[in-house]
Amino acid sequence: MPDPLYFCELLPNIKQVSVSIESKDGETPTSVGLHPSKRALTVKYGARTSHIMLPTPIDSPSITLIPAQTYRLSASQTYLGSDEYESLSGPVQDPWDASSVSPECSLRCIACTTTIIPGGRIQKWKNLPSEHWADMMDLWHCHKPHNKDGNSEGSRYSGVGRIVAESTVGLVDPMYFLLRKEDCENITFKQTGSNEAETTICQVCDIPLGIVDEKADGIRLMKWSLSLGLGSFKQNGDEMLDSYTLSQWLSAHLQFLVDNSGQRKFLIKPGASILSQQHLDGFGKRIEEGGGGLHVWVFNPNTLITRSEKPTPARAVKVYYQRVTSKEQADGLGDIEAVYLPQAIYDRFERLLEEGNASLPKALQTWAGLWNGGWLEKF
Known part of the structure; x- marks a missing residue:
C-alpha cells in the first residue's frame, strides 16, 4: 500500500496543529502514536x-490517539517561543528591494536566462512608494493645497505624484522593476487584448516579462518573470542567479493587499495591471471585461504547513477560492476589491490553486459546499 496523503497546518491563533490523513484506498489506520521526536506521528496500517x-x-497528548483521519494537537509552547519558530514565522522582507540590488546586478529572463538588463547599466536602484500614496496624501491632509484663485485642489496630487522612469535608474516595487525601454535589451512588445497593456516579451523564448507603463514612460518587468544576476560568477564563468517561484511572489502580493486594505476577500481578474484601481492605458481608464475571475479568501495569511510532497515545514498562505463566471455573480459579491493580473499570470495563478487543492486530502478540498481549499507557499 502506498504512503498516505497528508496535510498538516499550524493554527497559530489557537496554538494547535491540524492534521488530516487520507490513505489511498480509504483504509483507517490501525494505530497512531507520537514519534519520540514529537515532530511526527507514526501511523500504522x-x-x-x-x-x-x-x-x-x-506537546505529548494526555490521551492515547485513537486511529482517525483528522486530529487537532497542541503545539509545543516551548517551541512557539523559540528563535527557530520566530525565524520561520516572523515577518520576511520581500526579496530584491533597492538595498539588496547593486549596480553590478543583472536581470535575466527566468525561462532562458537571456540578459534583459546587463550588470553595470543601472547605476542606481530606488524603492518606489506605495501605489496608493497620492490617495493617502489626500486623505491625511486637513488643509489641502489651493490654487491661485483660492480654490481647493482636492485630490489633485496626480501631477506631484506622477512617477516617471529614468534612464540608468531602476525603480523597485515589491512586485516589479520600473525601467526605461532603452535600458533593456533582448525584448520585444506585443498587444494581447483590448484590456491589456502592451506586453513586454523575451525576444529569445517569447515568454511575457512585463507590461508597458505608458503613464510612467517605461516598462514594468515583473519579478516573477526574472532571475537576478548577483554580479558574482561560478567557476565555469556563469553568473550566479537568484530566483523565486510564482507562488511565493503571488502570496507576497496577497499579503500586501491584506495589510494595506484591511480586507481578506478579493476578486482576482485577468487584466494587464496588478493595480486594483486603473488600467495602464495612460488615461486611468479600464475597459470593462467579462465577469469571470476568482473570488479569493485569504483565510490565514501566515501559517506553517507540511504535506506529503514536502515534509519539511514551509511558510504558506491558506486560501479558499470560488470561480466567478458572470458579471452578475461578480456584482453579487458586494463591495469587494478587484485585483488584476496579466492574463498569462492569472492562468498560472488559477493552476497553482487547482494543484494545491488536488494535493489536499478530500476532506480539505471543499468547505461549506461553496469554497475550494488551497494554499500558496511563501518566501
Missing part, C-alpha cells in the same frame, strides 16, 4: 508504518 511530519513539535 497493519504491518506497514508511515510517518506524518508536523510543522511544529507538539
